[in-house]
Amino acid sequence: MAQIFHRSTNTFSRITIFGAVFILAFLTWVFAELDRSNYNTRATVPREQPVPFSHAHHVGGIGIDCRYCHTTVETSGFANIPPTKTCINCHSQIWATSPTLEPVRASFRTGQSIRWTRVNDLPDFVYFNHSIHINKGVGCESCHGRVDRMPLTWQENSLEMEWCLDCHRHPEKNLRPREFITTMGYQPAGDQETIGRRLMAENHVQDARVLTSCSTCHR
Amino acid sequence: MPTERISPRLLRVLAVWVVILMAALSVACRQDMQDQPKYIPLRPSGFFADGRSERPLVEGTVARGHLDDDTAYYTGKGPDGKPLDTFPFTVTRDVILRGQDRFNIYCAPCHDRLGTGDGMVVRRGYRKPPSYHIDRLRQVPNGYIFDVITNGFGAMPDYSAQIPVADRWAIVSYVRALQLSQNASINDVPAANRGQLGQGGAQ
Structure with missing residues (x-):
């Protein structure tokens, strides 16, 4: 009957047993780095806003x-x-007809808050x-x-x-x-x-x- | 081919570990502590029609400590409705420095740091305000300047929401200092301090 496991499996299992500590440490490190990465924390990622405020x-x-x-x-x-009124302080006269700022003017007219993204x-x-x-x-x-x-x-x-x-x-x-x-x-x-x-x-x-x-x- | 049966004991141990592992994996996906069902400032509310958790004052109510019955302090006007030329508190060096600090934040964008009315916002197209250094504005009483900050004037919006009352008075004192600085003669400087003129940067 053919062997199910190849001879090299012996070495492999020994490495895994003694290397378990290092493998676990490595996995923990990878997890910690992923956790604090900008991908996870979303640092440095610009957020979409209803008005592209710069x-x-x-x-x-x-x-x-x-x-x-x-x-x-x-x-x-x-x-x-700031409340919309603060924007309007200047934008009543500057860029007063800009389509980009229409949500700001609409908010000032209706009293509805602009829903900024936190x-x-x-x-x-x-x-x-x-x-x-x-x-x-x-x-x-x-x-x-x-x-x-x-x-x-x-x-x-x-x-x-x-x-x-x-x-x-x-x-x-x-x-x-x-x-x-x-x-x-x-x-x-x-x-x-x-x-x-x-x-x-x-x-x-x-x-x-x-x-x-x-x-x-x-x- | 002899098959070895997995012992029930091992099976039980395995099952326990699988449950622990799955529990550990599933908790990471919940953010209940991160996003608690409470209102922090500006968090939206589904309860009120306008979606705001912060509620405006009910009309006709006065918040504690905001009776504002000291007319001279809160409006800059006397009992006859005319602007006062006095200050409601003693103007010290600290008050003027505070005024300078606040002026540079709230007023300088249009009026520029000298008060000549050539700030960056004006350069971008806002209606140019008059310079502080014209006779008419040198003559106006303190209460008038306070009233303009509080209620706005002409193209200028009101700043009552952005600048607290005490800071508005501090700004008035600094506007007075600016006006003096741009219209002063050597005789206005105390003789002892004349030596410092021209040295620059001395505070």
Whole structure:
């Protein structure tokens, strides 16, 4: 009777038995990399919007400050999406007949909200507050990237927990003086570590032990 | 050919593992914790006809702390309805700096950082506002400027939703500072500080 398994099967099974640890480790690594990849987190993928709003044009081109539209970012946990009225402030006269902006005008006429697609969407089990970050010296750019170069807005970072913790463990890497909070392309005037540590002391930033406590973000 | 029967014991162990594996695979597909059935700001609602979870104030109601009965502070006008020329609070250096900060955010897009009315939005085709540095606007009372920010004027929309009341007053103080800066003589500078002129960039 012919053998069902070839002789080489012996070697193969030995490798699988002793290599199981490495194979499992490799699979875990592949899974972790896929999980944090832009494909999964949808980072750097521009989102379709009902009106193709360009931050590159409004921020980079015209130089409008972030807070002209996102008015509550310094005082509230939520950086508001501006009401249609804010668009109409300028677009009552500029591009006032453009077909592209018809949904904006329709929204202003009828009072129905424009249904923007959310770009940065944290899981609901995470507590996040914009104002505390702004007031402690984390610039818009640090999380949202070069918004002034985004023709359509995308999420710049993974928003994974490891990304949050990376800064919560070392806040000094990302702190800047308040007057540059909305600056795009900010360059620290000197050594970032030194400036960051000084700002941590001035703004009473809690130490890493508190910032990385579970209940700081999951409350 | 002798066939070896799989023992029931092994079968049971296998079955348990398959169940555990399938359970592990299926939980990854649910996002109930990620997307909880609660309202976060601007999340749409299927309950209300307009689809908004954030509800507008019921007409005729006053939110706590928003009675706004201090007419001078909230409207910039006196009891006779005429704009006041005073400030409702003491103007300090911090107030003016705050005003500068807010002016550069909300006003400079049209009025430009000097207040001459040549901002980027005007260059893109918006109706040009008058310069702050004309006699008529140098003469207007503070309350008038406050009222224009609050209710708009001519082509200018109102900014009551974007700028809180205290910041509007701070902006008024900075507009006054701008007007002074563009129409000042050497005699307006205290003698002790004249040496700093021309050094540039000194705050």
